[in-house]
Amino acid sequence: MATDRPNIVYLHSHDTGRMIQPYGHAVATPALQRFAEQGTVFRRAFCVGPTCSPSRAAMLTGRYPHENGMLGLTHRGARLNDPSQMLPAVLREAGYATAIAGLEHVMDARTNHGAYGYERDLTASAAGAIERDEEVAPAVEAFLSEQDGSRPFFLDAGFFVTHRTGKTERGDEEVAWHSNSKRPEGDGRYVAVPTPLPDTPETREDIADYCLSAQRLDGYYGRIFDALERSGHAGRTIVIITTDHGIAFPRMKGTLSDQGTGVLLMMRGPGVAEGVVRDALVSHIDVAATLCAMAGVAVPSWSRGSGFEALLSDAAAEDHHRDSVFCETNVHVCVEPARSVRTDRYLYIRRLITHDHPVLPNCDRSVSKSRLVAGGWPEQAQEEEALFDLLFDPTALVNRIDDPGYRAVADDLRGQMDAWRAETDDTMDGSWVAPETMVIAPVDALH
Known part of the structure; x- marks a missing residue:
């Protein structure tokens, strides 16, 4: 039996901030630009925590990091208090087929995807993040071709391509981007350096490398958009695209400035107006509540989010959501x-x-x-x-x-x-001691 509930495809990347073409940057991302023109763009969307795992966990649970337990990075020992509060778990309980492809950076282990609400892990066999990026688009294409419309689906597809690796094939630990296991060779002569970075030859080359990584990300997304069209599911599928926080540069990622917390957020599909650009303040904390409302699923009682679906469905709606x-x-x-x-x-x-x-x-x-x-x-x-x-x-x-x-x-x-x-019962202060399971570096080190 066909379902009248929309499918949801959640596309996300690491460390992309708002530095893509639809936000006015000289970064060639034509697939994302076309997507923006077909849906709604939020110019002033913000993450909840400008580091990877806390940001993602807050968005998918609708709870702040100090509430949901994800105070740090999963690969350094941080954990969610209750994985059943994840959006895929909520949607699975409501009858959705749920799957993940690529890197999420919230789960404690790929083999434990079921506890976080994912029925299937489409790229479980990948050896690492680089290899997993290469497998995501083909895995998504196969998944979409298998869906017969009897159940709505929630598909989570994540990419690591715009995240630094910390190493390169030539042994240079200061440069690399996570792009097909090779450092992009960007031409720094003709790039603009975003504030608050200094305009130096080193930084221009660094930014040029980022731009090539973003272009590779755009290529991955373009394949997924094409697969949606071929599968016949595009007209019944809400697609949301975002990132965890600002780009991986000094005074950006990891900081509470707009350069650290500002994120791209774009949506298209049923219930989403086309060609709309919003200036309303919205937060990642609102995403799960919004998607639940659009899917006809009750917003969980634990959610701190406030749905912004009215800003999506009505192009003439007042351009306001949050005061803070x-x-x-x-x-x-x-x-x-x-x-x-x-x-x-x-x-x-x-x-x-x-x-x-x-x-x-x-x-x-x-x-x-x-x-x-x-x-x-x-x-x-x-x-x-x-x-x-x-x-x-x-x-x-x-x-x-x-x-x-x-x-x-x-x-x-x-x-x-x-x-x-x-x-929100935030009791964090200077007396807090990290659990023994978390790997913590000294604050007076360089790296």
Whole structure:
């Protein structure tokens, strides 16, 4: 019997931020550009935690990292408190066929995919992330061809291609991108370096390499879009595309600035208006609730999310969803807990532990990082609180926390943060001790 519930395809990548063509960047991603024009684009979407596993787990559970237990990276010992709260588990319980292909970075082990709600792992035999990227599109093509419409399906397909590897075939540990096991040879002569990075030859080459990785990602997505059309499922399938956080460059990934928490978020399919670009503030915390509503599935009681399906279905709807979005960091490689609240105009950040230097291991190794380190970055002390007026300071360089003219704004945002922390039972502070199962690096190291 055919179902009237929509299928859902969730496509995601590592470390892509918003640095693709539909967001105005000079990165050739034609498949993503066509997708954007066929659906709805959110210009101001934000993750919940600007590191890989916490971001993904928060989006798929609708709960903040300090609530769901995913305080750090799964491959370094972090774990969800309750995998049954994952969106695929909720949809499977509602009758969906569920499958995963590629890297998710939430599960504790590929062999345990059933506990997280996935009936099938389509790329379980892949030896590693690089090989798994190469297998995703063919696995998705095969899966789609098998679906007969008797059950709606939820397909999770993830790519690692825009994540740094930390090594290359020639032994250079500062450069590589995860692209077909070979470092992209980008031409840095004609690229623009995004703020807040310095425009240096090293960084231009680094950005050029990223651009080629993004182009390879676009090629993978193009194959999946084509497969959807050939399978006949496209008209009944909601497709959502996003990433976990900002690109893997200094002062971006792993930080609570817009360059760290800002993410691409685009959707198309039934119930999604075409050619719409939204400026409303939305959060990854809202994604699971939105997809449940669009699938006709009850939003779980544990979800903190607020569905934004009205922004998708009605192009004329008021372009507003949230007054504030909240984000957090806890552990990447080192313990570095902090919280932020982002409004339409302001960004307030509070560190729960403050050091007299940057926590450099939490920034991925790269030539861009090495350039800043050589210029004195390790001597720059952290600030316990920061307030940025993003209307006049969009790259968040001027801290207004002690400016008398911003006292009322600071007090309001402190109050919002305190209320959010109380509501979500956020007790993280400087006395927190990581579980013995988590691998933690010293904060005074370089990498």
